[in-house]
Amino acid sequence: MNRSTGRSLAWVAIAAQLVFVLAWVVAGALQDGYSHLEQGVSELGADNAEYPAVMNAAIVMLGLSFVALGLALLPVLHVATNLRAVLHPVLPRRPARIVAVALFAGSGVGIVLAGVFPVDCWLAVDEGCEQRFEEGQLSWQTYAHVWSSFAFDIFFLLT
Numbered sequence: 001m002n003r004s005t006g007r008s009l010a011w012v013a014i015a016a017q018l019v020f021v022l023a024w025v026v027a028g029a030l031q032d033g034y035s036h037l038e039q040g041v042s043e044l045g046a047d048n049a050e051y052p053a054v055m056n057a058a059i060v061m062l063g064l065s066f067v068a069l070g071l072a073l074l075p076v077l078h079v080a081t082n083l084r085a086v087l088h089p090v091l092p093r094r095p096a097r098i099v100a101v102a103l104f105a106g107s108g109v110g111i112v113l114a115g116v117f118p119v120d121c122w123l124a125v126d127e128g129c130e131q132r133f134e135e136g137q138l139s140w141q142t143y144a145h146v147w148s149s150f151a152f153d154i155f156f157l158l159t
Helices: 005-029 041-045 052-072 095-116 127-133 142-156
Strands: 076-079 084-086
Touching: 005 041, 041 052, 052 095, 095 127, 095 142
Parallel strands: none
Antiparallel strands: 076 084
């Protein structure tokens, strides 16, 4: 990877995060009964939401932005004036660099999976949905969503 690729990945990550926030605000405003304060963003991607594909695509994009951030931390290839290729790290050459890359990538994969596996219904405000969740009566995608979101939380906390 060269220096401009690393910078491009960082800018793409920032842009994707802004698009995610915009999608969250707009989809929340268009969704009848949705409360930005009481409900999670995942509920805008639920099967019973008005525009689930838009929100789930934004969630996947957010996850990919974390993967891009991880890749941007990898060493960049710099061609010196004497045409020798030299690797210049973005972070110091220590095991912590690899850990940071892995944590950002793990965070990204967790969010991507949360976008790919939407919840069935509004868990935060629908008591019937919450009860079916606790009884294990929702689809496996809902439980995959919850676990992948939890994985994101752990990886992101560790970053």
